[in-house]
Amino acid sequence: MAALAWLLIPVVAAVAAAVWGSWAARTRTTGDGSSLADYERFRAAMSKTEAGSR
Template identity: 70%
Template sequence: MAALAWLLIPLVAAVGAGLWGSWAGRNRKTAGDGVELAGYTRFREAMERTEVRAEAKEKSHSDAH
């Protein structure tokens, strides 16, 4: 009987792993990549504006001297 109990442990673990795997791999309805790509585009544009401002500041400081 003790051997049967020890055999049930891996069986229960395998069933649990199978259930978790099927739950984790389910198809989820997502909005797609549009939201993330739009956010990245805004980030990239903001970084470009920051670089332009930094270059303008450097240029104005070098012109003043």
């Protein structure tokens, strides 16, 4: 029985590592589309202001 307990420890560790690895490798969507659109509007506004001040 003790040998089975010692075998169970690495098996549980391997399962935990597999779960962590799949969680760490997941695709992350952060919603950058709207922030990039806001940045482009900001750049357009700044280029208009800059062109008008010269």
